[in-house]
Amino acid sequence: MLSDLVDGALEDAAVRRESVSLSDVERSAAEALPALDALAALSPRESVHIIAEIKRSSPSRGSLAEIDDPASLALSYQTGGASAISVLTEQRQFGGSLDDLISVKSVVRLPVLRKDFIAEPYQVFEARAAGADLVLLIVAALDQQTLETLYNLTRELGMTPLVEAHSGNEVSRALDVGASLVGVNARDLSTFELDQNLFGELADQIPSGVIRIAESAVKTAADVAHYRKAGADVVLVGEALVTGDPIATLQDFLDC
Numbered sequence: 001m002l003s004d005l006v007d008g009a010l011e012d013a014a015v016r017r018e019s020v021s022l023s024d025v026e027r028s029a030a031e032a033l034p035a036l037d038a039l040a041a042l043s044p045r046e047s048v049h050i051i052a053e054i055k056r057s058s059p060s061r062g063s064l065a066e067i068d069d070p071a072s073l074a075l076s077y078q079t080g081g082a083s084a085i086s087v088l089t090e091q092r093q094f095g096g097s098l099d100d101l102i103s104v105k106s107v108v109r110l111p112v113l114r115k116d117f118i119a120e121p122y123q124v125f126e127a128r129a130a131g132a133d134l135v136l137l138i139v140a141a142l143d144q145q146t147l148e149t150l151y152n153l154t155r156e157l158g159m160t161p162l163v164e165a166h167s168g169n170e171v172s173r174a175l176d177v178g179a180s181l182v183g184v185n186a187r188d189l190s191t192f193e194l195d196q197n198l199f200g201e202l203a204d205q206i207p208s209g210v211i212r213i214a215e216s217a218v219k220t221a222a223d224v225a226h227y228r229k230a231g232a233d234v235v236l237v238g239e240a241l242v243t244g245d246p247i248a249t250l251q252d253f254l255d256c
């Protein structure tokens, strides 16, 4: 269940907060190098953009890959032509950490997304302090007021929010807060079911000028072509890259 994932992420944040206070993390966020311009890096072009994800496991798919050295995987993603890197920092179910993000950020020149279950400002400051350029905000996990608060904070810190939706109503809520980057996740985070047609059903609701991202369920170049045809400017790919040859897979997908 999505609410369990959020509760777990908040409990872990509360533990970290015992050693690094809110004011400490705010100070580190203010001292970090400025965030990169993710909207520029993902702006629509002739070919699709790929956000390449670092993910060790997931509740729906179990263990995927060991990934002892996330920085070197991220460098392969950069070599393969990814436009941005997504790092799962959730520990309990996805096996990630903020340290993964810090090491990735130290080697790549691409924008880096903190992929986690973000529900309070502390986690947004932590993302910036670790060097994140983008933060994932999942509409289904947040009431509208919290979504707006976290969206505005992310922007104030110079980062780009990627606002994730899984229904028409959630796309409207993403647009209501002013999202410039909207992701449609094919996977329902409550049931873990996949619906690869959802992106196509919702894409028309996302106005031009807003970057459209298709998330999940990209296994082959044909899947990329499917999303591209349905209007995706960007696809976000995890499993296919961590389980296969990352450079060859990216190049294959970018040929679409």
Ligand SMILES: O=P(O)(O)OC[C@@H](O)[C@@H](O)c1c[nH]c2ccccc12
Pocket (backbone or CB within 6 Å): 053, 055, 115, 116, 138, 164, 185, 215, 216, 217, 218, 236, 237, 238, 239, 240
């Ligand atoms: O591994 P896949 O099917 O290529 O999916 C990547 C990404 O879309 C998925 O990891 C994801 C999308 N939204 C999320 C929110 C939380 C955790 C994970 C996700």
